Amino acid sequence: MDKVDQYLIAATRENTKKSYAAAVQHFEVEWGGFLPATADAVSRYLADYGATLSINTLKQRLAGLARWHIDQGFPDPTKAPIVRQVLRGIRATHPAQERQAKPLLLTQLETATQSLDAEIAAAIEAHSRPLLLRLLRNKALLLVGFWRGFRSDELVRLSVDSVVVQPGHGMVFYLPHTKADRQYRGTPFKMPALAKLCPVEAYLAWQNLAQLEQGPVFRSIDRWGHVSEAALHVDSVAPILRAILAQCELEASELYSSHSLRRGFANWAMSSGWDIKTLMTYIGWKDVQSAMRYVDAQDPFDSTRAAVSPILTSK
Structure with a gap:
């Protein structure tokens, strides 16, 4: 690992690294997807979890998949119009109030x-x-x-x-x-x-x-x-x-x-x-x-x- 790689790794926060790794594992292992992924596969992945995962969680999963493809030198399928449209459809179909912690007075x-x-x-x-x-x-x-x-x-x-x-x-x-x-x-x-x-x-x-x-x-x-x-x-x-x-x-x-x-x-x-x-x-x-x-x-x-x-x- 050269110094450039070391600095690139240091620029990504530890929690973000864990989140990205969890996203890739969820796509590959739990859903059974293949990498590199196509826009169609990512769209079907979103559709399968649209009713059970929050929109913020889905966006985090997309960010992890996007980072994997960019790091490996593949085109990013998460930027495809069909993926964005599916995500907007999920948000419209399953609106959810943002959960917030109760403030301590x-x-x-x-x-x-x-x-x-x-x-x-x-x-x-x-x-x-x-x-x-x-x-x-x-x-x-x-x-x-x-x-x-x-x-x-x-x-x-x-x-x-x-x-x-x-x-x-x-x-x-x-x-x-x-x-x-x-x-x-x-x-x-x-x-x-x-x-x-x-x-x-x-x-x-x-x-x-x-x-x-x-x-x-x-x-x-x-x-x-x-x-x-x-x-x-x-x-x-x-x-x-x-x-x-x-x-x-x-x-x-x-x-x-x-x-x-x-x-x-x-x-x-x-x-x-x-x-x-x-x-x-x-x-x-x-x-x-x-x-x-x-x-x-x-x-x-x-x-x-x-x-x-x-x-x-x-x-």
Whole structure:
């Protein structure tokens, strides 16, 4: 493999590579298609799954097939008019409302944090270090994830080496790359210390007890209180969040995911008077469409929104 090939591989994100590989495997193995494929074969493939797979999933499969053909030097059958027409027909025949995670409201964040604080106090009294570690990690994960609107993959990629903390003032996280950072320039994320629900205090409490000096911020913990050297798996963030919310008896906790933190913060910010440009800059969105997918239209009769007051100010 020469340097050009190495850089080409590096330019494609790992999740994208996995998605493309899964698309090719699904076409070849599960459907029984042959590569290189014809436009007719791709059209029949779409038709067979048009009623069972979402339009976004079908588009991802097409992207994977397109990449395979381009990489192998074959004409791309997914660009054929018949394929595009079949896809439009599927969208018209099987319209589906986009599923979105339930936003975590500020009042719910406060309830969950109070529940964690009560458990933390009980764990300290019981001298249970394994439980205390887990609770402090979960509290930091919850508050950092909410106040920065981080995705689950961003949370698990946070590194102690790339965090600068000023107790009582704030901290800065640095991520070498994000989904919106197409140029791989790296992005700093500032976070102030807060009078309530403070992510800086939560982060420091977790870091100090776990004695983290380098490596991932958020890690798994075994029953004996051993903190792993590796980061949490990206798929474990949502179950941790649901467990936190279930413990404080939040209704329908199973409907929440890691995107609930991002959506919850976006809705809080807009309800607190942020303009869309400020929100986009803070979160890191590059286009309005991406931002608006996370923001619900405000109900003028919703008293719970009106009761939320801004607290994102430095101590």
